[in-house]
Amino acid sequence: MRRSIGRTARALSLAAVLAVVLSACSSNSSSGGSTIKAGPGVDVATKTITLGVLTPETGAASVIGKPLTAGQKAYFDNLNAHGGISGWKVNLVVEDNQYNPQTEVQTYNQIVNNVLFMGQSLGSPTTEAVEQTAQSQNVLLGTAAQDSLFTTQKINAVIGTPYAEDVANALFYVTNTLGKANAKVGIVYQNDAYGQDGLRGYTAAKNAYHFDDVGHATYNVTDTDFTSQALAMKNAGAQYVVVTAIPTAAAVLIGTAATIGYHPQWILQGPAWSEYLISSDGSATGKQTAVAPALAGAWVRGFEAQWGDTSVPGMSQFLKVQQQYDPTQVPDGYYEYGYCLAIMEKALLAKAIAAGDLSRAALVKDRTELGTVDFGGIMPAANYTPSLGPVSRQTDIAQVDLSTNGFLKIIQPYFESSAAKNLSAS
Amino acid sequence: MKNFAQLLFAGVALGAIYALIALGFTVIYRASRVINFAQGELLVFGALLVSVLVSTAKFPFWLAFVIGALAAGLVGLLFQLGVLRFALGRPDFTIVMLTLGLASVLNAVLDTTYGDYPRANGDPWGSSAVHSAGLAFSWVKIWTIIAALVVLVGFFVFNRYSRYGLAMRSAAIDPEAALAVGIPLRRVYATAWVLAGIVACVGGVFLGGYPSSVQPAVGNIAFLAFPAIILGGIDSTTGAVVGGFVIGVVEELTAGYQPQYASWLGHNFYLVAPYVLMILVLLVRPYGLFGSRPAERL
Amino acid sequence: MSDEPALRVVDLGLRFGALAALSDVSFEVGEGELFAVIGPNGAGKTSLFNVLSRVYDATSGRITYRGRDMAALRPHHLAGAGIARTFQNLGLFKAMTVLENVLVGREHLMGAGTVRAGLFLRSARREEYSNRAAAMQALEFVGLLDSARLPVGMLPYGVQKRVEFARALAMEPSLLLLDEPVAGMSRGERAEITDLVRSIHRERKMTMVLVEHDMGVVMSLAQRVLALDFGRTIALGTPDEIQRNEAVIRAYLGEGHEVRA
């Protein structure tokens, strides 16, 4: 009974939201004698800007897409509630790209005429599938994928550090910061674009710091057993193992290793981590999983600040917004990522509005001249220049700590390695 | 040597899962002469239900397990009664498509009800393991093998001695004849679908054991079990089981040794090794190791 | 009929594991002769027929047709070698029309490949139409001209049998093998088919081997008859001789009966 009431309530609120969105779509770019130049998705009359979001809401990747979109939306909702960008409000139209290129193309075309640009396009193969069209239509893509190649096209407005730089930094931390110059290091990576990028950083770091590269092992995203990979690393005697994988795979790998009595220092790439690996519902209150002990102590390198660490300037504001708009959200790096993506887009829109030109072409140009965007430390500041390339090369290193809220404790704040600096984008 | 033993153990455990899935395929094939493309979804359905019963409803594992298995069987039954019953005598293609329909519906329903977060399968063993001779045998894997063997033995007993077992075998050999001698085909088919659901659930639950977890994606493993049913001969339950264990071991050993001894075969060759083996076998025996050659009709 | 036999079968043997379906069967069929093989159920008629039509390979002995060793022929070579057959349980393709079924019989006479046929070039077209004409004539012969475009599946059994004959004729064979053509037919249908076989033999002057259970049909059609039992020859001769043959009578009806033709 209570549930059904809840439903109706939710439905109503949603209907309201939709109404706004639809009205925004229906009467777009009706420039009523105002001075501003407006592209599609811009309603000068009501001063609303509509952005598209192409993100996986279903399937395995929805574990990333849902929190990321939530964080992005929370930021804009809060922004709109506080007068928007000099009076302009930002709406999101969300479509499920199912992490499937064909669906991405369809959903892109479904909304492209009603949006100024894509506030989010999640995934590598998906984003690749619309890049060509987007370029020809000057539709900026808020690309949520860390593959280095996206940093080389001005149509992709990316944030954060590419996977390759990320790995290079982590290995710099081992060889230089910790002074383990000739540590025995191995890597287990997913045999796809993501894994390839991780491997690229690994190789770059190897050439720069000459650590003892004892072995590589690959796996497939459908694998259910990791005995061979665990044994390969164990026999190679790897003391540090870089894991460029998805969370479930990382868990099975590390769990299997623990069973056969192999406990190296695991170095998980950002996407290999999920709080659901530790707790049944991702929260501190949830039931601890069986693999949690095995994961404790592992390093997770990424570029999001530790959830709730108020020493980070932007954190308290971030938490306030999250409390207000997504009180049930568990600590999650992707939520932070989405929030920061929104910050970058807000900066972009602010620049365009200030220049009085909200046309698509203008925004693509603005992306290259945006300069530095500060995320209040929630993510390393991003720097947008006409020369393109990675907008950030910084990484932080967190350690899995079962007692911390969010289970991650930062042990090394943002830093940047020489190898990462010298990495040329793919 | 230690490596080999460790890999072999993992292979047998993985093989046990394949054997269960393969058995599910074979049961349906013998009854309706089609591949059941919903086998993977049935597996996920059962496993997720067990997981939720244990974690939220606080059921004891074994009770949840039984309920989950029966529920999965029920889904199979309902599909037979609600859909396939009306498709009796339709071309095989149509029936295969119907199982695909079931697959996509189940898939979306599971996604909606449970989401895609990994869940514990709820078993009592967790990460516990037996250590001896420098090898580690995790209890989940040991139980996986035991459970598989129990199910398989149970199935053979049922198949051999129960009234339905006989009925199913005769229906498998010649439906028309079976019908003629008054064997209730529909009830036989229904039984087959119940069994398929049950074995699927068993496979799913153990697949989700430590250090793995249960989420919709694990349903994909069903596709990897195909070589098992062909290797053994699709209409032979013995074949399915043998095939299952064989490809489990082959996959695991390939993963263990190919990278160092035959790296030219490329990364992740273990993924295709079972299929390569299957094709090699078929070149010699077009109907698998235990399969029966269908009578050529003029 | 010429003295050099068309079909020569020497010491033919066929065994399935321990079971001997045929042993030392020998006979000759002259050009243009209508030769019949009879025998009770399980006598080995069908086995013999399947060996002749290359469905089975003989375990021993040899078969030559017009001096050519048939063991060398694969089933799809038969048509090219001028040998056609009908099937005991109708070898028709239910999903096709009558005309298409008959045209399948002319497969070996048509050479257009995927390119010529796919682009429907003049040559392919000419080939297609000339063969349709031939198929139509075959249908005319069996009196089914008007059914040409009907799906064969919806025709009565007797008519389907005629279609099969039309197809056999369309193959333009020199040897026609008939596998129990009247099996499971009504008296009336049986008479029709008998007449059809007779007229084919008379007008097309082709060698025919008829395997049949029905004495009456065989006696009224065949010029010579081979009687089999348990895979062995028990008699070979003219219909009258066969009818009087003790072994045959015993084989068919057991002791103390007369065979009426």
Place this chain on the structure above:
Amino acid sequence: MSAPGRDTSTGDQARGGGAAVVKSWVGEHRRGVTTLVVAILAVLLPFGVSQYWRATLVFIVVAAIGALGLDVLTGRTGQISLGHAAFLGAGAYTAGYLGGNHHLTAALWIPAAGVVAGLLGAIVGPTALRLRGLYLAIVTIGLVFIAQHVFVNVTAISGGPGGRSLPPPTFGSLDFANGTSIGSLQITRDELYYFLALLLLALGMLYVRNLQRTHLGRGMAAVRERELAAAVLGVHVARTKVTAFVISSAMAGVAGALYASYLGFVVPTQWDLTISIEYVVMIVVGGMASLWGPVLGAVFVIGLPALLQDVSGSLPFLSNGLGGGIISVTDTSTIVFGVLLVVFLLVEPRGVVGLGRRIWEIGMRWRGRRRTPVATAKVGEVSQ
């Protein structure tokens, strides 16, 4: 479309006249006219629809080409294949290699994609000869896995696991990426892809239609219905099967090339079993061994979910990423699709084509019923 006319008129000479012929001649021409109308509508279609549907149309027509090929193998020759994805992929990478690495014109890489995939079919076909039914089906599944493995590891051509980008078709100065304009009429990238695919589909259908009217088509049907009987009647079973394999793979290759080029970027994991399955669903739902079946199947399998996605976006109880809602748009459309698939196949196992025929027959009967009373009335008048 003059061929059907000739066809029967010659058949006509063969059977020496008769009203039946005239009727069938008209029948053939009614079909010709219908085809013409459909063709015209197909050409005008993209101008009348939204950008969303224009993109969807491209996917539909491209898929129809692949489905047409699969139908030759599975629908017409009865060889169940779940390996179509492998051939789609082969075509795609041929396109990428020739068009991307060597910057050749699409006039070359599109046919090349067909040829390469066809050759692959010619290699695979013979090994499949001994296998029947489900055994063949599952071996072809193996083909998909093996092909994916090759795609992942032949980095030079496939770009490795990271995938590769593909060029838009270019014919001389015409570059699909930029679109073009005829006089004042602007033709977008999507429209260009659509028309190219449509043209290739039309050619493909013409080709298959011709096959089905010649001995090759009959041979295939004979092999499908009763292999051994066909063999004894002189059908070269092995050659027929391999031929079917080659034709099917070649068409898949072309479809794959267009699909990949339209996406602009492909990763090896895209050519997986689900694509193969999707194609089988197309031919079964559309109606096997019929000319329009594969096309209608493609419309059903790709168009229907797209439609559901389109309409269900505005239903209040559906969540669309903005929070709230009970069930996501995708899950809803997946469920509805699954249910429709089941219901449809229970009601009409012969597929969309069968449904069409049924409606047609009903229509004829209705017309017949309407005419008869008029006729009798006339007779009445005369008799008075």
